[in-house]
Structures are given as structure tokens and as C-alpha cells.
Amino acid sequence: MTDVVDSDELLRRMHRARSRALEEGRHWRARSEELRSTDPEASREAAVRTVAYEAVLRVLDEVLTPGRNAR
Template identity: 90%
Template sequence: MTDVVDADELLRRMHRARACALEEGRSWRARSEALRSTDPEGAREAAVRTVAYEAVLRVLDEVLTPGRNADRRSPAD
């Protein structure tokens, strides 16, 4: 990654990353629900991946719109 990018390009990349994280989180959530009755271990793995994408989404949301989701923070914050 030696290319220099301007602020607008960086913002576009972060918005694309957010959209990707949102879609992947939805996909893994659906997979977890679909596997729940037939493959409990696979459902657990999919649920863990869902949580990981949700964490990425929260971080990107905070970077892109600081303070907007302050009410969604955990009590430990």
C-alpha cells in the first residue's frame, strides 16, 4: 500500500468497507440461523463471525459518524 490517497478517497473506501461489513454480518447471521437445527457447531462459528462483523461495523460507524451511536455503547464504555 504505497499509493497516497486523498481524504475523499479514504472516506469512500471506509464507506465501502462499512457496506461490506454490513452485508457480511447479515449473511453470517442468516447462515447461523439456517444451521441452528442441523449443524450446531457450524451455527456457533457463524454466530461468532456475525459478532466480529458487527464489531467492525460499530468501529466504522464511530469513525464515519462520531457520537451518533453513543446510546448503543455497552455499559463498560
């Protein structure tokens, strides 16, 4: 990660990271629900991952569109 990138490339990378965080959050949420009745421990693990990806998503949203999601 020592390459110098211009602002457009940095913005593209952040948008890709946001899309990936959204996908991963959905995946882990579904996995948590799927495991809830059969494996509660794995369901909790998936729920923790869901929360982590949601946090990443909130940070990237604020970086990419400051103030848009202000509470």
C-alpha cells in the first residue's frame, strides 16, 4: 500500500469498501438469523460481525457524504 493514488482513485476505493461492507453486513445478518435456533454461539458471533460491518458502513457514509446521516 505504498502506491501514491489521486483523490479520484481514493474515492473509488472508499465506494468499493462501502459496497463491500454493505454486502458483508447483509451476509452476516442473514447468517446470524439462520443459526439462531441451531447454534446460538455461532449466531452471536455472526451478530457481532454484523455490528462491526455496520460501524464501518456508518464511518464510510460519513466520510463520503458528511452530515447526510446526522442524527
